[in-house]
Amino acid sequence: MAGAAHRNTGVEGVDGGVGLTALLVAAARAIETNRHDPLARDVYAEHFVLAAPASVGWPVRMQQVPDGEANPLWGRFARYFGLRTRVFDDFLLRSVREDARQVVLLGAGLDSRAFRLDWPPDCVIFEIDREGVLAFKHEVLDGLSAAPKAARVPIPVDLRADWVGALTDAGFDTAAPSVWLAEGLLFYLPNTAETYLIDTVDRLSAGGSTLTFEVKLDKDLLEYRDSPLYTSTTQQIGIDLLALFDREPRPDSAGNLAGKGWSTTVHTPFDFTRHHGRGPLPEQNDALAGNRWVFANKPRP
Numbered sequence: 318m319a320g321a322a323h324r325n326t327g328v329e330g331v332d333g334g335v336g337l338t339a340l341l342v343a344a345a346r347a348i349e350t351n352r353h354d355p356l357a358r359d360v361y362a363e364h365f366v367l368a369a370p371a372s373v374g375w376p377v378r379m380q381q382v383p384d385g386e387a388n389p390l391w392g393r394f395a396r397y398f399g400l401r402t403r404v405f406d407d408f409l410l411r412s413v414r415e416d417a418r419q420v421v422l423l424g425a426g427l428d429s430r431a432f433r434l435d436w437p438p439d440c441v442i443f444e445i446d447r448e449g450v451l452a453f454k455h456e457v458l459d460g461l462s463a464a465p466k467a468a469r470v471p472i473p474v475d476l477r478a479d480w481v482g483a484l485t486d487a488g489f490d491t492a493a494p495s496v497w498l499a500e501g502l503l504f505y506l507p508n509t510a511e512t513y514l515i516d517t518v519d520r521l522s523a524g525g526s527t528l529t530f531e532v533k534l535d536k537d538l539l540e541y542r543d544s545p546l547y548t549s550t551t552q553q554i555g556i557d558l559l560a561l562f563d564r565e566p567r568p569d570s571a572g573n574l575a576g577k578g579w580s581t582t583v584h585t586p587f588d589f590t591r592h593h594g595r596g597p598l599p600e601q602n603d604a605l606a607g608n609r610w611v612f613a614n615k616p617r618p
């Protein structure tokens with residue numbers, strides 16, 4: 318499936334291509350952690366940034382950013398990632414306090430939730446990403462002697478291929494409720510891979526399972542190519558997000574799930590900014606304007 322040529326081939330680790338975006342999120346989480354009013358805390362994040370040759374010189378605290386909060390990348394955009402981390406942390410923890418005992422992090426990148434959140438004792442966390450990204454993650458975490466707070470199963474596989482066998486071979490139980498997360502992932506995948514992913518999550522999910530994911534609803538991503546957020550990310554750290562995003566028309570994944578009987582709610586990030594009293598708000602020429610966070614529940618039989 319999903320044989321379309323894609324910009325994230327070639328570089329396998331965190332040194333470039335889409336893998337480098339995992340370091341961008343880690344830097345943002347480090348900055349968030351070191352704020353006086355963090356929305357989320359990730360003590361591992363700065364270690365990833367400091368260990369990777371590709372992120373030499375990147376800040377891990379706001380005091381290292383000469384223009385501070387006014388910097389579109391390390392100010393507003395980093396805070397966006399801090400807010401997103403908090404909202405998805407809360408969703409995952411709520412899900413495991415209810416039915417789910419299996420957590421699947423799709424495109425896990427340098428997500429350290431297995432190590433930093435308090436999971437119920439019988440929880441299993443599956444982390445799917447490409448091999449090079451997971452290898453870098455393990456090198457850093459092993460160096461810190463970090464211990465996961467739940468059983469953790471890394472699954473090195475490309476989500477454009479058929480990843481179901483890898484997940485079920487790793488012990489995922491289709492009869493037990495699960496919670497799934499696709500954070501900062503879907504817009505890098507070809508349209509067909511996103512549809513396959515959503516269909517597959519539905520197929521593998523027992524009643525009582527939940528899923529949350531991020532999408533971009535923009536009709537034309539290039540509309541915001543001159544936005545402060547995209548231009549600062551390219552100029553300051555050399556990540557051209559628009560070149561990494563898949564620019565085919567996107568599937569309606571929230572609608573697809575609703576059609577399969579899931580109950581779904583769709584929020585803007587700004588809804589949560591208002592809820593938490595901090596985070597990004599809308600602005601002119603805003604690359605975040607089309608971002609939506611979708612929360613879905615599969616009814617119990």
Ligand SMILES: C[S@@+](CC[C@H](N)C(=O)[O-])C[C@H]1O[C@@H](n2cnc3c(N)ncnc32)[C@H](O)[C@@H]1O
Pocket residue numbers: 325335336338339342343423424425426427428445446447450474475476477499500501502505506
């Ligand atoms: C922006 S990072 C987000 C990482 C993580 N979810 C987080 O929020 O910290 C995007 C991640 O998606 C992964 N990714 C992108 N395309 C992928 C693919 N085809 N298969 C597996 N992982 C992929 C990248 O390797 C990267 O780790």
